[in-house]
Amino acid sequence: MSSLLSLVSIVFWGVLVLSVLVFVHEGGHYLAARAFHVRATEFFLGLPCRWHLSRRSRKVGTEFGVTPLLLGGYTRICGMEGTEDELLAPALALVTERGRVRVEDLARELGCDVDRAYGLMATLSDWASVEPYYDPELGEEPSQKTYPAAFQAPARDASLLTQYDRGNDFSRPGATAAGEPRAVDLPPEELLAHERARTYLGTSLPKRLAMLVAGPAVNVLLAFLIVTCALMARGVDYVPNVTTIGGVEEGSVAEAAGLKAGDTITAVDGTAVDTWEAMSAALAPLLEEGRDFTLTYERDGSEHDVSIDLPDGEPTELLGVLAQTATYHPSLPEAAQATLAYTGQVASYVAQLIQPQHTMEVLDQSSSVVGISVMASEAASSGPYELALVAAALSMSLGFMNLLPIPPLDGGKVLVELIQLVIRRPLSARVQNGLSYVGLAFFAFVFLFVLKNDIVRFVIG
Numbered sequence: 193m194s195s196l197l198s199l200v201s202i203v204f205w206g207v208l209v210l211s212v213l214v215f216v217h218e219g220g221h222y223l224a225a226r227a228f229h230v231r232a233t234e235f236f237l238g239l240p241c242r243w244h245l246s247r248r249s250r251k252v253g254t255e256f257g258v259t260p261l262l263l264g265g266y267t268r269i270c271g272m273e274g275t276e277d278e279l280l281a282p283a284l285a286l287v288t289e290r291g292r293v294r295v296e297d298l299a300r301e302l303g304c305d306v307d308r309a310y311g312l313m314a315t316l317s318d319w320a321s322v323e324p325y326y327d328p329e330l331g332e333e334p335s336q337k338t339y340p341a342a343f344q345a346p347a348r349d350a351s352l353l354t355q356y357d358r359g360n361d362f363s364r365p366g367a368t369a370a371g372e373p374r375a376v377d378l379p380p381e382e383l384l385a386h387e388r389a390r391t392y393l394g395t396s397l398p399k400r401l402a403m404l405v406a407g408p409a410v411n412v413l414l415a416f417l418i419v420t421c422a423l424m425a426r427g428v429d430y431v432p433n434v435t436t437i438g439g440v441e442e443g444s445v446a447e448a449a450g451l452k453a454g455d456t457i458t459a460v461d462g463t464a465v466d467t468w469e470a471m472s473a474a475l476a477p478l479l480e481e482g483r484d485f486t487l488t489y490e491r492d493g494s495e496h497d498v499s500i501d502l503p504d505g506e507p508t509e510l511l512g513v514l515a516q517t518a519t520y521h522p523s524l525p526e527a528a529q530a531t532l533a534y535t536g537q538v539a540s541y542v543a544q545l546i547q548p549q550h551t552m553e554v555l556d557q558s559s560s561v562v563g564i565s566v567m568a569s570e571a572a573s574s575g576p577y578e579l580a581l582v583a584a585a586l587s588m589s590l591g592f593m594n595l596l597p598i599p600p601l602d603g604g605k606v607l608v609e610l611i612q613l614v615i616r617r618p619l620s621a622r623v624q625n626g627l628s629y630v631g632l633a634f635f636a637f638v639f640l641f642v643l644k645n646d647i648v649r650f651v652i653g
Contacts, residue, residue: 444512
């Protein structure tokens with residue numbers, strides 16, 4: 193029964209901590225997108241799943257919800273998928289003017305095949321410029337895995353703004369409902385530019401980079417705040433360089449001599465000592481020789497002498513006294529400086545993962561979901577302070593890990609953006625997919641390697 197409870201605790205705390213940290217990460221992407229007026233259609237706790245609980249925000253249009261797959265979270269920012277096509281503009285104009293169009297009819301009027309027409313609709317759906325129409329008479333429903341036979345225009349206000357756009361006002365005359373035909377005075381290319389401007393692809397490079405970096409940045413910032421606040425509230429334990437005894441080990445020579453915690457040693461065999469270092473230096477030769485000696489100590493304001501009887505000629509490693517500990521509560525600047533140093537250490541450690549001479553060394557010291565869950569469970573059993581520090585360490589590692597220049601991580605997407613800036617043209621979908629496959633293969637190897645280590649460490653023992 194205890195083993196079962198332990199397993200439940202490990203799973204619970206692992207899922208909780210990882211879900212919260214990934215949810216926070218995705219929240220950074222979402223908030224950055226909203227700040228730059230980029231459409232975001234979904235924001236969920238949990239991995240994508242057809243079964244979920246959700247509610248659409250009337251103010252921003254985003255669907256907020258939770259799925260049963262609680263190992264993470266995701267946000268859908270418009271314009272991060274899809275491909276460029278010269279038929280996007282006429283396709284958007286046609287759906288907007290008709291209100292609702294079957295894909296077969298769209299393909300016929302545009303003079304393209306049905307697969308290409310579906311590709312156009314997929315891109316414009318990703319932009320939230322059109323939306324799938326699920327016809328109940330055809331047995332279609334939103335939970336199906338395939339696109340429906342038709343697509344329709346979304347609800348728009350008089351300024352062509354959708355529910356996802358900031359500043360929309362559907363109360364003014366000129367607004368149209370979803371699927372309602374609408375005459376547009378703009379040429380198709382201008383209408384497409386109007387829509388593109390509200391997507392990830394339509395923003396400037398600095399804004400795109402900011403959206404990509406926002407997720408990892410929030411993870412690092414969260415960890416920074418947790419560690420800084422924890423240092424200030426809990427303080428830092430240290431050993432003051434004094435000769436006051438903090439504790440006496442059970443069964444030790446010191447216990448046999450009657451020494452107690454709080455006693456202050458003033459002399460060792462007649463040699464005055466006033467620091468822990470001086471006391472240790474004076475004790476070392478006496479313990480090594482196994483020679484009896486006298487300790488002078490103060491207790492309750494009175495000085496006492498005690499004879500330490502060691503086995504003659506037999507070396508003794510320890511006297512059995514423990515140093516006194518004290519707690520120092522750093523100020524905000526001191527705590528922030530210490531956290532900044534810790535942040536640099538974590539960043540340096542994560543960066544070694546992509547340095548071939550250090551990769552295996554880093555992997556040997558890394559943990560998978562199994563190890564993270566065990567650490568979270570153990571920290572939770574120790575108290576909120578320990579759990580907060582573990583969560584902070586994981587959050588900071590997650591943030592810096594996502595900044596590695598490996599697709600499909602955020603850092604990999606930043607790398608692709610910078611490459612496109614240098615070559616002054618977009619990388620083809622084929623090249624980007626190839627880079628993503630290489631990155632996925634690398635992380636599959638990393639996952640399996642650290643999972644094997646965790647199984648040996650925590651399961652097999």
